[in-house]
Amino acid sequence: MKNTLRLKLFVKSLLALVVFVQANVYAQPVIQWDKTIGGTNNDALSQVLQTADGGYILGGNSNSDAGGDKTENYRGGYDPDGNRNGDYWIVKIAADGTKQWDKTFGTVHDDQLNSMQQTADGGYILGGSSNSDYWIIKLDANGTKQWEKTYDKGSSEKLTVVRPTYDGGFILGGSSRIPPKPNDFPLADARYEFWIVKITADGTKLWEKALAQTFTLTCLNLTEDGGYIMGGYRGIQQSSGGYYLVKLAANGTQQWTRTVEGTGYAEIRDVQQTPDRGFILGGWSDQDAGGDQKEVSRGDYWIVKLNPDRDIEWENVIAVPEDENSNVREEFQKLAQSPDGGYLLLGNSREPAGGDKTENSINGSFDFWIVKIDAGGNVLWDKTIGGSEGEFAASISTTFDGGYILGSTSNSNAGYNKSADSKGGIDYWIVKLAPESSSLPSAPIRINAGGQAFTTATKKLFSADKYYSGINRISSVASGDILNTSNDVLYQSARCSPSFSYNVPVPNGEVTVYLHFAETYFGAPGKKGGKGSRQFHVNMEGVRKLTNYDIFDKAGRAMLATAEIFTVNVTDGMLNIDFLTGAADLPRISAIEVLPIPKLRTQTFTPEADAMVRGGTYQDQNFGLDPLMDVKNGHIELQRRSYLRFAIPGVQNIKSAKLRVYGHNHESSVAYVLAAGGVLDDTWTETGITYSNAPSILNAPKEARTSVRGEWAYAELDVTEFVKTQAAGDQVASFALNGAAQRMVFHTKENPSGFAPQLVIVTDITTNSVTRLGNDNQEASKTKTGLSSVIYPNPAKDHIMLEVSSGHTSEVDLELTNVAGSQFQLQRPVIEDNSTRLKVGLPGQLPAGMYLLKVQSSEFSEVLKVLVTE
Incomplete structure (x- = not known):
């Protein structure tokens, strides 16, 4: 028996694991489409962004001649080893990935495009390096060059980032090599510093800043105050170094610096300001636990969240367990802030599943490794995307539909997640992800x-x-x-x-x-x-x-x-x-x-009119503005009733309706019955109603009755069915309160102490409410129009015109009754000038009063009020 029990428990655990994996897979966004774009040789993508027209702009480097997706020949020369240098290659694609145009820009030198952005005029700003200078090109919306500029500091400069600024100009961020000092050892590591250049809309240099010596700049973004946040790292040959941040004001003044570090080496790749005015930092780390990092890492993602005061709010190492026989690391590249407040992390990995990674790499080659974390840094899901060979992720950004666009370099042919063969050498590979489905569906x-x-x-x-x-x-x-x-x-x-x-x-x-x-x-x-x-x-x-x-x-x-x-x-x-x-x-x-x-909504309505009427000598007196209203049954001199009218516009899908009145039994502590009868004639007024002209009352059903005792309290009466009929008709509900032989007293809406009468209606606001499929024809007819049938004139004398709702698609039957339920024979309806308008003759000698017209078809039925005059 123990073995059997153990087996059952194992199966149950296994099923739970399967369910967890399925839920995790479901949370991943699916691939909507992918595109391979390349020339005849090698093309390496640096960045992909969605453009204002819903398409995408792709930028990178190419040494391909015309062929494949490339329309212009290679412009560059060769390096000392005989290898081709690169050119800037820009490709514009439509929202579905269809290519629209491409442009090549190059010199005889090695030209490396590293950054681009769309500009306010619909064009593009391109930033990179050429012949050890910053090289900036401004394009119009069609890719035509408007101007280009180079900027140098007299050493070796490499531009990393270009960003449009709030004043219409641009900020350039990169690194400049520091010339060696006379006593430096000849083989000493190269040293760099941040070099920041601010230019106008036409490329004129406004100012430049050299700062953070011994650090290489890797990332720069704008902050909400118009300034700049940038990050960098010391050279990898250094024995230690962490994430180094510098904050500049809009005019270039340094405001603060901050280092986030552990016990060994870490390299920041992205920094962005978050909506709470803090910062999110992403990079990779190779160090033991200690300092600001609480977990050991061996080339893993290290994500750090700073609060607005620049204190560490949380940090997380997102890792694959170390393989003692391998020095392969997870190469973090970029992050994107997701609409739900979390973060999407993009990098490369060729590791098998383990740790935070749930999927094996494809063929042991480098793939995209995407990890979604929530606002607190907790891993929600991860996804591995790749082809048969190697992919090197470079870019991620959000798209207008809440999804993501990923950009990489790939040398894979079709297979796995890649739908097309290589165009020749390595290519641009773009992957569009659908919006995340981590929020489980609440709709049917x-x-x-x-x-x-x-x-x-x-x-x-x-x-x-x-x-x-x-x-x-x-x-x-x-x-x-x-x-x-x-x-x-x-x-x-x-x-x-x-x-x-x-x-x-x-x-x-x-x-x-x-x-x-x-x-x-x-x-x-x-x-x-x-x-x-x-x-x-x-x-x-x-x-x-x-x-x-x-x-x-x-x-x-x-x-x-x-x-x-x-x-x-x-x-x-x-x-x-x-x-x-x-x-x-x-x-x-x-x-x-x-x-x-069903999702329920509760609405509380106060009366637009409430008034008491009294019999006997008071039968023609109005009490509509009194702070109290009474109820009592008995001799005509003692008769008291109270009327209430509520406007309930637009109320649909009613689940319940409760009439609540605040009062007590004025004559004793004994419980006496209070009843609420429906009133079909809503034409009475608060300052005009008397016992003599008060409209008639429908009998109160059992649920619209309750007991009232001597203590002051709200009495509650269920009037759901009557309110449903009124909401489907003229959207006004009137009631009359009747009582027993003892006087009951209730607050009116005029009472200065408050506690006004209430009509509390609970409605079903569930999206796409469901009906049985067998009734689809009926529901289709009813949903074609939200209108009921219409009667005019109303009040009527000898006939009515009935405009039949388009929800009735079959023959309609008509039935006329009075409020007491007695039925009257209608004259045969006559079809007017179209098939939905009927002229209906009323019975001769019909007494004046309120009547109910039932309109019945095989689709549905409705009840309309008809007021008949002499």
Whole structure:
């Protein structure tokens, strides 16, 4: 028994692990498309950005002649070893990755484009290095060169970043080599310093700054105050060095510096200001735990968050366990701030799964390694993307749709995540990621099991079959009328095999699950069998929901749609539905709907009018502005009723409505009944109503009654059904309060002490509220228009004109009753100049008063008020 128990526990743990992995995979954004763009030789991408027109601009270096995607020949010469130098190569693509144009800019020297940005005029600013100088080129929106400038400090300069500034100019950031001192050892490491240059919109230099000696600049970004934050590192030959930050004001004045370091070596690659005015730092680290770094790292991502005071808010080493036989590291490159406040980290890795990495590298080569962390630095998911050879990630940025655009250099042919072969040598490779799906869907999830995407008559989209696992087998019929539904397509295909599951990502909590079935084989025309031929089990979240379920038996015949509905509580972010073989044949499911439990909204309305009326000698007196209103039954002299009217515009999908009045039994502490009857005539006024002219009252149903005692309190009466009818009609609800033989007193809205009457309405505001598929025709008709039918003139005398709602698509029946429920015979309706307008004659000698007109069709019914005058 112990072995059996242990085995069961192991299986349960394994299933939990599978669910976790599936949930983690679901959280990753999917690849929407990828593009390989290259010439005949080698092309190395530096940056890709989305442009204002929704497309993308790609920039990097190329030594290719015209051919492939490149339209211009190579411009450069050769280095001392006979290798081709590079040119700037710019490519503009549309939103779907289609190439629009490309431009080559080069000299005889080695020209390395490292940075670019779109400018306010729709053009582009390009920044890089040529012949050891900064080389800046300004393009218009079509890629035509407008101007170019070089800037040098008299040594060897390498530009890293160019950014447009708030004043319309540009800031240039890079490094300049420091000339060796006379006593320096001849083989001493080269030393660099930050060199920052500010230029105007036409390239005129305004100022320059040399700072941070012994540091190489790797990143620079603007801050919200118009200044600049930049980061750098000491040369890798140094025994120690951390992330070094410098903050400049807009005019170049140094405001502060900050070093974040551990016990060994770390190299910052990106720094950005965060919405809280702190900073996020990203780079890689190779050092033991100590100092600002709390974990050991061996060439791993090291992410640090500073608060606005520049104190460390949190830091995290994101790592793959060290392989003692390998010196391969995870090469961090760039980060992007995600719309949800987290961060996306981009770098390269060729390590197997382990630690924070959940997927093996592809063929042991370098791939993209993307890691998503939340605002607190916790890993949410990671993703490995690559081809058959090596990819070297260079760029990541957010896109207008909430997704991401990734840029890299690749020498892979088609395969794995790459859809196209190399164009020759190495190429630009662009990958578009869809918006993240880490927020589990709260809208309905609908799946056409075994079939393709399908939209029902009521515009419900059922996605193509997904989220399934197990034995992959589909059962379908080419044709045949499925009764009880207008959506035959959903039932003509189904998932059907000995054992399969659906694992649907949903928010934790209760969901409603609709399983849609139709038996299309056993007992169908020309097929054998019937009841008992197919029997199977269904589990949800490990709990048996259906045992030996027989579709034929439940529906009553073959080719007839039916459904089962369940409420399921999900605690792990994944709804598990298991279909298992039972007493006969195979499980079969046609469609699945997973629906959120309705989201409810509570609205509290105060009356637009409230007033008491009294009988006897007071029958013609108005009490509408009194602070109190009374209720009492008995002799005419003692009769007191109270009226309330509420405007409820735009209220739909009512779940409940409660009338609340604050008061007490004025004559004793004994509980006496208070009732709220509906009033159909809303024309009464607060300052005009009296006992003599007060409108009639509908009988109060049982739920609209309550007891009132001697203590002051709110009495609550359920008036849901009456409010629903009024919300569907003129959107005004009137009530009259009746009582027993003892006087009850309630506050009016004029009472200076407060506690005014209330109508509390709870509505369902769930997006895309769901109805059974068998009623789709009805719901389609009702959703074509939000309008009810219209009556005019109203008040009426001998006839009414009825403008029938377009929701009624079949013949309508009309029924007229008074408020007491007595029915009256209408004259035969006459169709006017179009098919939706009817002239309806009222019965002769019809007494004046309020009447109800019921308009009934096979689609739906509605009740309209008709006020008849003499």
